[in-house]
Amino acid sequence: MRRKLKPIVVLIFFSLITLVMGVAYLKERQLDKQVLQQASQTIPIASLPSINPAPSSSAEEDIVELKPIIDVSGWQLPSDMDYDTVSQHVSGVIVRVYGGSKITKNNNASHTTGIDKSYKTHITEFQKRGIPVAVYAYALGTSEKEMREEAREFYKAASPYKPTFYWVDIEEETMSNMDQGVKAFRDELKKLGAENVGLYIGTYFMTEQQISIDGFDAIWIPTYGGNTGYYDAAPQTDIEYHLHQYTDRGWIAGFNHDVDMNQIAPTQENKLAIFKKLFGSLPSTN
Structure with a gap:
């Protein structure tokens, strides 16, 4: 027991x-x-690589997505545009300031002086929302003298708004030597103080009229492809260009009508650098 x-x-x-x-x-x-x-005393200490606080342009481009660039004129009525909404969907805007001389009184978008009827509102409203704005003029001078006169009217109306770039839109044969006329328009703008002057022109018209791009700070080419409202074709050209208008049937939130859509040229390696060349800086809303 x-x-x-x-x-x-x-x-x-x-x-x-x-x-x-x-x-x-x-x-x-x-x-x-x-x-x-x-x-812990035996663990080696590894030194970290120095970090550059200002990223390079190529590094910036990896993280920045550029939105479409639109161009507008008096044909896009301010009353139809919700500037708050549109500004959230664009990286830059190019506003027509001058519609060319010899405008008839029946034109709904321009005064008989050639000045666009809506340019002041467009520029003011976009700039107020932090969107960089460039400007353009549709040139219709029939002589070098008239081309220079148009350039003066264009600059006088646009310069108070300090646009990032001045564009000369050449689409019609208005004089026997278009190259001289285009040069006269550009030279007058430069003489007046425009530091950045670009040329908007189709490649076929440029070749047909033998217009030189020498002396311009940037080239803007329209090529629509199928004109579906979306980008589907790049310009077929060997010249270096900076901006591509790829449709006139684009759609942007805040505006219920067709609008011209543009992008930095797909051939450009550093698109952000080109954007800054044309517009100075990224929008403050981005």
Whole structure:
């Protein structure tokens, strides 16, 4: 028959066991701590590479997505445009300031002086929302003298708004030597103080009229492809161009009518750099 243990004996026994285990655990933790301290002293210190606080243009382009660039005129009525919404969906805007001389009084978009009826509102509303604005003139002078006169009217109306770029839109044969006329328009703008002057022209018309692009700071080419409202064809040309108008049937949120859509030339490697060349800086809304 087994001898019965007294409760006090059992309590003392288990207390001793618990004490021994606790002491062993504390010694083990202390040993681990010493081992870790010794190991940390042997770990090599790696120096981090210096970080440039101003990322390069190529690095910026990797993280910046440019939105469409639209061009507008008096044909796009301000009353139809929700500037708040449109401004959230564009990176830049090019506003027509001058529609050409010899405008008839029946023209809904321009005054008989050639000045666009909506340019002031378009420029003011987009600039107020932080969107960079360039300007353009549709040239219709029939002589070098008239081309220079148009350039003066264009600059006089546009310069108070400090646009990022001045564009000369050449689409019609209005004089026998179009190259001289285009040059006269550009030279007059430069003389007046326009630092950045670009040429909007179709490649076929440029070749047909033998118009030189020398002396212009940028080239803007229209090529629509299927004109579906989306980009589907690049200009077929060997010249270096900077801006591509790819449709006149585009759609932008905030405006329920067709609008011209543009993009930085797909042939340009650093599109962000070209954008800054044409518009100065990214929109403050981006």
